[in-house]
Amino acid sequence: MNDKKFLLKEFTAFEYNDLDLDKREEGKPLVLNGILQKANTLNQNGRVYPRHILEREIRNYEKLIRENRAFGELDHANEPIVNMKNISHVIREIWMEGDVVYGKVEILDTPCGKIIESIIKAKCKPGISSRALGSLQRENNVNVVQDDLQIICWDFVSEPSTPGAFMMAEAKQYDANIVKTVFTKSDLVDRAANEILALRKKP
Secondary structure, three states: OOOEEEEEEEEEEOOEOOHHHHOOOOOOOOEEEEEEEEOOOOOOOOEEOOHHHHHHHHHHHHHHHHOOOOEEEEOOOOOOOOOHHHEEEEEEEEEEEOOEEEEEEEEOOOHHHHHHHHHHHOOOOOEEEEEEEEOEEEEOOEEEEOOOOEEEEEEEEOOOOOOOHHHOOOOOEEEHHHHHHHOOHHHHHHHHHHHHHHHHHOO
16 A cells, blocks of 8 residues: 555535436425536546445445534535535445446525525536545556555535646645544444455456
8 A cells, every 4th residue: 555645625516416406395405416427437536436446435334424523615625534514415325337426415594505505406416526535556558446446425615617627735645644634443444444345246
């Protein structure tokens, strides 16, 4: 594993089901089902996320969902920590179908959540963007995300008008020890257990 990691941010348009708006009950939180990310696909930042790495990270992220702390922010922070004052939503479910990562996202009744809800009610579609720690390796003229990837959250963002606009601030490196401040000891134990189970399943 590399000693240094970059803060990686990936943008995709949040393709949710418009019927979710119509089915919403009065007084209930807004819940949307949509695409969070894609594997084995060259993204706007010139990076590819191998499917097996994203599958592993989805398994690890499920622990945060079970514990009701799979929060995301409105707009990307330049730090690998979710800031409570900027939280707009929480992910309730996450799964993969083929190379596509889907999620059930609940918009929270917070100041930032109200902004997102207003945007969606106006039939506008915000972007969704993962925030993670990890390293890259150049392979066949593309940057391939390496096995040390650790997803922190998915944030709502505005769509950049220029492809690759979310590459800013990614030159900053973080010591591997920063992981200990982002994830709890229980998170790290669960992550290790998932990796052991995955190894046992291999032929």
